[in-house]
Amino acid sequence: MIIAKRKRNVTLSIRLTAEEKKEIATKAKQAQMSLTDYLIECSRKTTIKVTDLSAILVELKRIGNNLNQIARKANSRRFFFAKFDSVIEGQRKIYDAILNMMGEDKTWRQ
Structure with a gap:
């Protein structure tokens, strides 16, 4: 044209x-x-699609911190739960997908 x-x-x-x-x-x-x-x-x-996912990322980081605390307690044998590996992996996938949507070249870090 x-x-x-x-x-x-x-x-x-x-x-x-x-x-x-x-x-x-x-x-x-x-x-x-x-x-x-x-x-x-x-x-x-x-x-151009602008997506502000900052608030979601903050909340996901809080959830991730809670999951890590639960995992540490479970691994220290203070109390017993089913394995959280799949939950933690799901959290990583969500976090990475959101970072990807925001265009950031980062991956989950522990």
């Missing part, structure tokens, strides 16, 4: 690596568009 001709009197500058610029220029060429038209079209069609 070619964007209608119009007066372009505003400049937007961005910094890229040579590799990033080459990749974008290649895609623009494949789409048979100018680099400017390609970037405008991509930005207009892209929906």
